[in-house]
Amino acid sequence: MNYKLSVNGTDHTVESTWEGESLLYVLRERLGLPGAKGACEQGECGSCSVLLDGDLVCSCLVLAAAAEGRDVRTVEAVAGPEGLSDVQQAFLDAGAVQCGFCTPGLIVAVHDLLERHPQPDDLTMREELAGNLCRCTGYGRIMEAVRMAADRRAASA
Ligand code: FES
Numbered sequence: 195m196n197y198k199l200s201v202n203g204t205d206h207t208v209e210s211t212w213e214g215e216s217l218l219y220v221l222r223e224r225l226g227l228p229g230a231k232g233a234c235e236q237g238e239c240g241s242c243s244v245l246l247d248g249d250l251v252c253s254c255l256v257l258a259a260a261a262e263g264r265d266v267r268t269v270e271a272v273a274g275p276e277g278l279s280d281v282q283q284a285f286l287d288a289g290a291v292q293c294g295f296c297t298p299g300l301i302v303a304v305h306d307l308l309e310r311h312p313q314p315d316d317l318t319m320r321e322e323l324a325g326n327l328c329r330c331t332g333y334g335r336i337m338e339a340v341r342m343a344a345d346r347r348a349a350s351a
């Protein structure tokens with residue numbers, strides 16, 4: 195089957211595909227966008243997180259063909275022409291990246307979190323990021339990065 199996908203504001207034609215391919219697979223293997231990572235591929239780890247019409251989803255659980263006509267945003271769209279996003283910079287500054295496998299999904303999730311909760315408390319952070327697993331950091335530095343990004347946004351507002 196053939197269909198069109200809008201990813202990061204660009205229309206892509208996906209041709210000669212099997213209708214059961216996941217959005218994660220199509221992003222990585224057909225569109226050359228490897229930012230979303232595949233780990234569990236069962237909706238458990240959040241490494242494949244993207245925004246679909248503004249909602250945070252696990253792209254491993256979404257059929258790519260079902261995303262036709264919808265707006266897909268991946269971690270590749272987070273950084274701007276001026277460089278890293280504020281959340282990406284905070285992750286670096288807080289030392290929240292170790293192996294980095296969880297990082298792209300977390301970056302997408304934290305941007306989404308801060309859109310809805312500009313100054314999240316610790317409980318909100320834990321609840322909102324519960325779907326993004328990290329096997330390296332113990333989460334302390336990730337939470338520090340979220341606080342740092344939130345505080346910097348508030349200071350520059
Ligand atoms: S790869 Fe999608 S949630 Fe783990």
Ligand code: FES
Pocket residue numbers: 290291292293294295296297327328329330331
């Ligand atoms: S930094 Fe390794 S899984 Fe999170």
